[in-house]
Amino acid sequence: MSLGPLKVAAPAVGMGLVAGILSGLLSVGGGIIIGVSIIVPLLVALVHLSRHPAHATSLAAIVPIGAVGALTFALDGEVDLEVTGLLALGALVGAPVGARIMSRIEERPLKIMFGVSMIAVGVQLLVV
Numbered sequence: 602m603s604l605g606p607l608k609v610a611a612p613a614v615g616m617g618l619v620a621g622i623l624s625g626l627l628s629v630g631g632g633i634i635i636g637v638s639i640i641v642p643l644l645v646a647l648v649h650l651s652r653h654p655a656h657a658t659s660l661a662a663i664v665p666i667g668a669v670g671a672l673t674f675a676l677d678g679e680v681d682l683e684v685t686g687l688l689a690l691g692a693l694v695g696a697p698v699g700a701r702i703m704s705r706i707e708e709r710p711l712k713i714m715f716g717v718s719m720i721a722v723g724v725q726l727l728v729v
Contacts, residue, residue: 612648613648616639616643616644616647620639620640620662621670624663624667624670625670625673638719640655640662641655641659641715644659652708652712653703653704653708653711656703656711671685
């Protein structure tokens with residue numbers, strides 16, 4: 602990446618701030634929406650990452666965002682640790698599979714897949 606440090610740092614910190622606030626409000630499950638609809642396109646447009654590194658970077662950023670949010674809720678006694686462990690178990694198996702599949706998909710079909718998934722999530726949010 603050939604951009605100056607400030608040209609990368611300012612938008613990245615701003616995106617992190619917005620992602621943190623929205624993840625705290627919507628949960629990191631909402632972070633999927635945040636990542637695909639906000640962070641990934643902004644990483645492509647402002648930080649000039651291609652789509653694959655933008656998705657990977659967004660996914661990596663969700664880890665500390667989720668950890669801080671979860672800790673905040675855990676301190677308030679709002680986290681069900683048994684369900685958390687079960688979700689983590691499934692995610693530990695599923696995440697590497699999904700990452701490997703994504704790395705083999707070209708950029709154009711990837712954009713289409715995520716666009717379709719955004720529409721599906723939007724419809725589900727309106728219906729459920």
